[in-house]
Amino acid sequence: MRALTRRSLLRGGAVALPFGGLAACSSDEERPARSFVESDSDRVAAAEADRSPGPVREFNLNAVESEVDFGGPTVTTWSYGGKVPGDPIRLSKGEQVKATIVNDLPDPTTIHWHGVQLRCDADGVPDVTQAAIAPGETFTYKFTAPDPGTYWFHPHVGVQLDRGLYAPLIVEDPDEPADWDLEWTVVLDDWMDGVTGTPEDVLAQLREGMGGMDHGGHGDMDMETAVDGHTLMGASSDILGPDAGDVHYPHHLVNGRVAADPEVFEADPGARVRIRLINAGGDTAYRVALAGHRLTVTHTDGFPCAPVETDSILVGMGERYDAITTLEDGVFALVAEAEGKRARGRALVRTGSGEAPPADFAPEELTGHVLAYDELEPAEGAALEAREPDRTIDLELVGGMMDYDWSINGRPHDLDNPYAIEEGERVRLRFANGHDMWHPMHLHGHTFALADSGLRKDTAIVLPGQTLEVDFDAVNPGRWMVHCHNVYHGEAGMMAVIGYRV
Template sequence: MDGVPNLTQGAIAPESSFRYQFTMPHPGTYWFHPHVGTQLDRGLYGALIIDDPREPLAYDEEWVVVLDDWLDGVTATPPEVLAELSQGMGGMMMRMGNTLMGAKSDARGGDAGDVYYPHYLINGRPPADPETYTSAPGKRVRIRLINAGSDTAFRVALAGHQLTVTHTDGCPVEPLDVDSVLIGMGERYDVIVTLDDGAFAFVAEAEGKKARAFAVVRTGPGATPPSDITLPELSGRLATADKLRAKDDVTLSRRKPDRELTIRLRGNMDRYDWSLDNRTFTLDKPMKNPYPIATGEGVRINFVNTTQMWHPMHLHGHTFQHAGGGPRKGTSIVLPGRTLTVDFAADNPGRWLTHCHNLYHGEAGMMGVLAYLK
């Protein structure tokens, strides 16, 4: 099941419908969204939670948290933002219109993002009108984090609490105790937390953008914390994918790859000409210059980031594993000037999009297709 126009199915026409019927082979935290222009940044997405009938984790409750950056109908529309970015961003060191320069993140290797957003949301609500999750002291809560944003990484923490990372992108990892989680666009993380007594700030800091999303976790009486509260957890032990290890039951075999692809991430902000290997890509002609693979192969991809921006790279139709026993994922961050090596089993024949999950980088051309040979 996949919904990429002109590649895996036609776009669903206005005032029509399409029914998907599929078997859910793997439990976990997932989400869905379109690949038609900038519709994702207009809020067309949803969470997809698949429960495990043999759930191995012990917890009392769960809370699905969808993070988003929002501008549509406030400062501009997403198509207007894309048009503005496409003119290039050379030389700016501040907000200018809907573009943003000078947003920095050491954890993301430099620039934090391209787009100015007036609002950052948790489950559709801004800090001025926050969601309140109500529970009881001592409850173990599984928090399912989904970053549905288009240009923003979020650093997530719960005041006064330790988080235990158990999954990323639906796949189990060896448990890791942290103070906060850094989640890029398209990524998902599951964490377990044991709640204390009181009212606590739940903060998703817009990484490098000097703004945040905010919610409240309440287990008892007490004043509601302010949305601008300082959380020491945000500068504490930080979970990123490179610190995680896949559980044995989702670890790929360590066989030598049958095929190795090197995909270079190209482009810069001055021209806003993002691409894979300088290949021109449009969804009008998605099968121009695909990357070939074959059924049954063990495939290795080296994502080589030649740019000065970080890119959350996603592969449709498969999950991959970071080389050397790292986590099994569907979307992973490639830092500026770095190479990320991932392996996957070519066990799902078809034509599958791979792309940067920064919506505007993808729409500018940082997309490509992995196509099974016939």
């Protein structure tokens, strides 16, 4: 599909090609790759200098294949340091991450620092911002983390994300008045690796397409789900639509533990806890609730919002929410329901004596109020300045399960023909989804604002039939991925690049 690109031709010296001479280049938005800011350019270095890089904090990461115990099931998988999730990286805003990774995996890998407005050459996208790190090799990422918040990191190679290669990245704000006593980072993940197969097996089956199968899920929301190999059919959701997910996962992990042997968060009754929710899943949105509690949402994708109370929060892949709650006295389940998939993961909160609820316990808050984007607005100081867009880029989300041919604008995985923007512009992305599958769309290197409300996010759910507009300020030169964070949709082709013109 990507046999010979214009970029590779140009690099190979065949510079005499006329514009428009290749079938792939039909729009005036498209230019040879050399017209765009390179990730190792002076412009990228200058943008980094503008961040006034603070003290350097060093971290060592080792991507390894090893056995990992989920509290019952033990699997052989890939992770950072043999732990799932990997150890969190914590630092203060303005400090520099210096993270050295040793790749002891059998395959090349990279690290993408999800949500961080970082220098482009540290963004971890193979063939766009760096060469992938070969097995046995070492690579050092060094970047300033300018904005406080809840972020995370994972590879950007193939479907490696759907193994155990993920960990939180927490950027603290020393100036933030702490309205809580304790913090609890809660990482959600759908798990199949080493149990029913590998993510590569899953992708291979999905790519066979569903032309011969009844995909189901149309209409009847009470329909049972059905499993065929790695494929799950009939996962319908009253929020996400008739197809909430397509992959069958035997486990849903909360902080690397199965529901039968969950993590227990211990605290005193009355403690105020800041929960940092991260969805590291490959194909599962999670509806999260804490039994017996309401949650006050304070941050979306790292950035503060005006606080809103809710019973539960739906978290798409790649999204993060911070929520505060005051703990009651007893034992409570924090449940992550795999939306539409009739399966759950959980952790427990223990502040007093009492029996833990059974592993399949479903808190009533799960069927209470689910937070929606349109209830949220940015906190004071977190909003983008009011401004009309200088440029709008239309990104049509196309494809389907029949041929598993996901793409943006019908150009699967087209990384060599960036959508052009100019530094200093206010850019609007218009995601148009005319199909019955939802997509969590992620932009690298920027935190956009939903055009309707101004809510700051870097990953936003685009519902079936919805057109979602998001705005960002082009203040971070380089080449930046915009893609679906369903790892199988992304790898199948729902990925593009936005490039700053030189």
